[in-house]
Amino acid sequence: xSWRGVLFLALSLALAGCSASYHTQIPPEALQIQAAEVxxxxxxxxxxxxxxxxxxxxxxxxxxxxxxxxxxxxxxVSIPLAGRIKASGLTPAQLESALTARLSNVIxxxxxxxxxxxxxxxxxxxxxxxxxxxPYRPGLTVMDAVASAGGFTYRADESKAHVRRAGTDAxxxxxxxxRVPIFPGDNIRIPERxx
Numbered sequence: 001x002s003w004r005g006v007l008f009l010a011l012s013l014a015l016a017g018c019s020a021s022y023h024t025q026i027p028p029e030a031l032q033i034q035a036a037e038v039x040x041x042x043x044x045x046x047x048x049x050x051x052x053x054x055x056x057x058x059x060x061x062x063x064x065x066x067x068x069x070x071x072x073x074x075x076x077v078s079i080p081l082a083g084r085i086k087a088s089g090l091t092p093a094q095l096e097s098a099l100t101a102r103l104s105n106v107i108x109x110x111x112x113x114x115x116x117x118x119x120x121x122x123x124x125x126x127x128x129x130x131x132x133x134x135p136y137r138p139g140l141t142v143m144d145a146v147a148s149a150g151g152f153t154y155r156a157d158e159s160k161a162h163v164r165r166a167g168t169d170a171x172x173x174x175x176x177x178x179r180v181p182i183f184p185g186d187n188i189r190i191p192e193r194x195x
Contacts, residue, residue, distance in 0.1 A: 052120035120184035127156035
């Protein structure tokens with residue numbers, strides 16, 4: 001074997017060893033960041049309706065049904081002639097299809113449009129200057145939520161946030177250097193740092 005072949009073999013083995021040790025020793029913080037980035041990418045899917053959202057239903061040529069409706073805490077919405085229908089978990093387009101199917105029993109060829117009129121609020125507390133509930137807007141991240149609350153206090157741990165998603169009891173910990181999406185009804189807690 002030539003000296004080039006030996007050098008190539010030695011270099012290949014060295015790189016393989018480095019590569020193997022790198023993959024087995026990924027720090028947990030890096031895994032959290034990767035998970036948060038994947039979650040942030042999924043934030044650009046069509047919006048899914050949630051309890052406490054307000055929707056605008058437009059039924060063309062029928063002003064008696066058209067109007068703004070509230071998705072109740074159970075995830076249902078009550079619409080004249082369509083009755084009580086599950087809205088939570090559906091996109092506005094899916095709810096349009098469900099309403100069209102229901103209304104086709106009483107209206108000939110109904111044309112339905114569903115839009116989100118107002119999103120449910122999100123909540124932030126802990127080490128921010130103004131705790132409370134704030135209006136949601138699509139694309140909102142944890143750092144945007146902190147900015148809405150006036151920023152961090154001087155005692156804040158600016159490296160992580162605790163987020164409890166709407167409808168769950170579990171609280172996840174997310175790094176603040178990743179784009180972590182926030183959704184309507186989410187509850188954010190900024191912890192105090194240890195000096």
